[in-house]
Amino acid sequence: MTTPRRAALATWLGGVIVHALLVVALVAVGVFLIVRLVPGDPAQMVLGLKARPEQIADMHHRLGLDQPLWRQFASFLGTLVTTGDTGESIAYHVSSRALVMQRMPVSLWLIGCSAALVVAISLPLAMTAALHKGGWIDQLVRVVPTVTLGMPEFWVGLVLILVFAVTLKVFPVGGTQPGIDGMLYSMALPSLVIALAQTPFIVRSLRTRILDVLGADFVTTLRAAGLPERAIRRHVLRNSLLPALQLYGMKVSFLMGGTLVVEQVFGLKGVGTLLFSAITARDFPLIQAVAMYCALGVVAVSVAVEIAGGLIDHRVRGRAAASRGGAR
Amino acid sequence: MNAAARVPRTLVAGLALLAAIALAVIVIPMVSPYDPVAEDVSSMLRPPSAAHPFGTDQLGRDLLTRVAAAGRVDLALMVGVEAAPFVIGTLAGLVAGYRGGWADRAITLLSDALIAFPFYLLVAVVAFVTGTGVKGIFLTFLIMGWIIFARTVKGATASLAGEEWVESARVMGFSDASILLRQMLPNVLSQAVTVLASDMVALLVAIVTLGYLGLGIAPPTPDWGTMIADGQSFLATRWWVSTLPGCAVVLVGVALALIGDGLNDGRRA
Numbered sequence: 001m002t003t004p005r006r007a008a009l010a011t012w013l014g015g016v017i018v019h020a021l022l023v024v025a026l027v028a029v030g031v032f033l034i035v036r037l038v039p040g041d042p043a044q045m046v047l048g049l050k051a052r053p054e055q056i057a058d059m060h061h062r063l064g065l066d067q068p069l070w071r072q073f074a075s076f077l078g079t080l081v082t083t084g085d086t087g088e089s090i091a092y093h094v095s096s097r098a099l100v101m102q103r104m105p106v107s108l109w110l111i112g113c114s115a116a117l118v119v120a121i122s123l124p125l126a127m128t129a130a131l132h133k134g135g136w137i138d139q140l141v142r143v144v145p146t147v148t149l150g151m152p153e154f155w156v157g158l159v160l161i162l163v164f165a166v167t168l169k170v171f172p173v174g175g176t177q178p179g180i181d182g183m184l185y186s187m188a189l190p191s192l193v194i195a196l197a198q199t200p201f202i203v204r205s206l207r208t209r210i211l212d213v214l215g216a217d218f219v220t221t222l223r224a225a226g227l228p229e230r231a232i233r234r235h236v237l238r239n240s241l242l243p244a245l246q247l248y249g250m251k252v253s254f255l256m257g258g259t260l261v262v263e264q265v266f267g268l269k270g271v272g273t274l275l276f277s278a279i280t281a282r283d284f285p286l287i288q289a290v291a292m293y294c295a296l297g298v299v300a301v302s303v304a305v306e307i308a309g310g311l312i313d314h315r316v317r318g319r320a321a322a323s324r325g326g327a328r
Numbered sequence: 329m330n331a332a333a334r335v336p337r338t339l340v341a342g343l344a345l346l347a348a349i350a351l352a353v354i355v356i357p358m359v360s361p362y363d364p365v366a367e368d369v370s371s372m373l374r375p376p377s378a379a380h381p382f383g384t385d386q387l388g389r390d391l392l393t394r395v396a397a398a399g400r401v402d403l404a405l406m407v408g409v410e411a412a413p414f415v416i417g418t419l420a421g422l423v424a425g426y427r428g429g430w431a432d433r434a435i436t437l438l439s440d441a442l443i444a445f446p447f448y449l450l451v452a453v454v455a456f457v458t459g460t461g462v463k464g465i466f467l468t469f470l471i472m473g474w475i476i477f478a479r480t481v482k483g484a485t486a487s488l489a490g491e492e493w494v495e496s497a498r499v500m501g502f503s504d505a506s507i508l509l510r511q512m513l514p515n516v517l518s519q520a521v522t523v524l525a526s527d528m529v530a531l532l533v534a535i536v537t538l539g540y541l542g543l544g545i546a547p548p549t550p551d552w553g554t555m556i557a558d559g560q561s562f563l564a565t566r567w568w569v570s571t572l573p574g575c576a577v578v579l580v581g582v583a584l585a586l587i588g589d590g591l592n593d594g595r596r597a
Contacts, residue, residue: 019437026441037457146589149526150581152533154540155556155574158563162571166564260448261537275449276541279456291453295444302440 012310020303027295031086032076034291035063035284046090046282062090063284086292087285091278096289100271104293106176107270109183110259113191114198115248121199122244126206127237130214141207145200157193157265164189174267190266194259198248205247209240242309249305339590345583353399362390364397365548373566383568386558391568395576398550403580405462405545406532409469410524416470417477418520422508424478425485425516432482439475447472448541451534455543465535465544473531480523484516518591525588529581536577552577 035042043059044051051059060066064075064087079085085097092099129138165173176186213219213236222232260272267273271290278286357364368388376383382391424432442450450472455464488494489512497507538544539553547554552573559569 019440022437023440023444026437027444030441030445034453034457146585147578147582149585150529150533150578152536152540152553152556152574152577154537155570155577158556158560158570159574162563162567260446260452261541264541272448275452279452282456287453287456291445291449294446294449298444298446302444 013307016303016306016310020299023299024296027299028077028080028292031288031292031295032073034288036069042284046284080292086288089283089286091281091283091286096285099274099286100289100293103269103271103274106268107259107263107272109187110190110194110262110268110270113184113187114194117191117195118198118202118248121195122202122206123237126203126210127233129203129207130210133211141203145204148196148200153193153197153261154265156196157190157262160189160193176268190262190268193262201247202244206240206244209243210236213239246305246309249302334594336590336593338586339594342583342586342590345579345586349399349580349583350403353396353403356396357393357400360390360393360396362393364389364394364550373562373569376568382572385555385569386562391572394550394555395552395573398552398555398573399576401545401549402532402535402552405465405535406528409466410473410528410531413469413473414477414520414524417474418481418517420474421478421481422485422512422516425482426489426504426508426512428486435478435482439478442472442475447534448537451538452541452543455538461544461546465538469531473527476523476527477520481516481520484519485512488512488515522588522591525584525591529584532577532580
């Protein structure tokens with residue numbers, strides 16, 4: 001690699017990371033403001049209307065509300081950066097970060113299984129649709145999203161429970177079972193719900209891109225060189241994955257939102273259900289911890305996707321710089 | 329080619345379906361002998377029949393009347409809530425795409441930070457801050473809804489801004505505001521409207537999901553989401569209580585998706 005090219009790469013990488021850090025900083029401000037934006041007195045909201053004044057004062061102290069705003073923010077930021085925590089949970093009396101970490105595995109399982117399903121469904125469908133353009137699979141791929149777009153995830157979950165758990169009894173109604181096989185068994189329906197919501201977008205993007213690549217010169221060259229069709233397909237697929245990968249990265253925030261709803265439907269003890277119990281209990285530090293870690297996850301994934309995209313295809317780097325830079 | 333042939337069939341089908349749904353939602357509660365809210369313990373959880381085409385729910389209310397009444401609430405909310413984000417997002421996108429520079433950078437940064445919050449997490453937090461109901465839904469979409477329009481319009485405007493006629497308009501002394509609103513807006517509006525159709529589906533799904541989670545429209549006001557949640561506990565034996573309101577959501581989704589596809593095809597043709 002020549003030096004100017006390496007320097008350009010470093011500049012681009014630096015830009016991506018600085019942007020991500022700015023986003024994280026804004027997110028932290030937003031999370032901090034959650035407690036301060038509550039109309040009225042948050043302490044009153046936690047304790048109810050019958051709270052005695054000394055209890056209110058005590059809660060003010062615990063939430064740090066007796067300090068001036070800038071000091072509140074400084075101490076919030078200090079704790080967040082040094083310990084990764086947002087304070088002790090009001091309802092559970094333990095570190096909010098510990099609670100989030102304890103619930104994280106189930107949500108990660110759900111995201112992992114649904115991602116695997118998305119890949120398993122999308123790749124063959126998009127490839128077949130593109131190779132047999134206008135065929136019945138291609139028609140199916142075009143029509144199905146029209147119907148599924150308007151399906152609320154929780155409703156799809158209920159219908160799947162009705163069919164596969166209640167009527168056919170092949171999958172559990174909800175909850176998780178021990179062991180890796182038990183986990184896979186419990187995740188089948190929940191991850192299918194998320195995958196069904198994601199696949200249409202991925203298939204559509206992948207199909208368009210595969211069609212573009214199939215028409216490219218290098219494919220004609222490979223064909224002319226007598227490469228077997230299987231090998232050509234592999235090349236086509238490899239050159240088509242990037243936009244779908246980027247789309248998937250953009251959808252990740254939606255994916256995490258999806259787990260909140262799906263966890264609720266299937267009674268999974270993940271981060272999503274933790275958030276709902278935190279909201280019911282008016283547990284401010286815990287709400288902040290969930291919000292902070294979910295947002296960090298989204299930022300981390302989008303940075304990973306952007307870097308992967310840039311390394312695979314350097315045209316992306318120029319384009320990203322242009323869109324961020326504001327060349328007219 | 330005549331004008332009728334140029335209107336995509338999907339657009340016509342979508343508009344017809346949406347009109348039919350709107351008509352049903354308006355007319356059914358007016359002609360129905362049942363009240364969507366009043367309870368009738370003598371006829372609880374009846375399966376679909378001639379007297380109750382959709383059956384009745386756990387409080388003996390006619391489900392068809394309730395699905396239609398809920399449609400009034402949810403569809404009116406869908407249209408009302410989407411208006412402000414559409415206008416704000418389109419204007420923000422116009423300015424960012426035309427000006428570039430710091431305006432573009434600020435909008436990108438803000439929207440990236442907002443998008444980092446998983447949608448339903450933000451919805452839940454806003455509902456928590458403002459209380460459940462219409463106000464929370466309105467506020468959430470004001471915060472999140474503009475982004476998709478801003479991004480779409482920004483891209484379209486930026487690609488137009490480099491063209492010669494824009495440059496010549498500037499040289500001729502047209503003000504920036506006049507160039508943006510009179511020249512650029514009409515050119516990028518069709519893209520924004522196409523996004524609007526598919527975004528409305530997402531909005532409806534979100535409104536219904538909020539109702540399901542108990543963070544949206546509160547009972548006794550009928551809402552498809554709370555109706556589906558009501559039926560969940562007897563899903564195994566009384567399938568219609570949850571399934572039929574869900575079908576109503578899907579039907580609206582199909583209509584809007586068809587309109588979106590049709591607009592998209594029409595724009596390309």
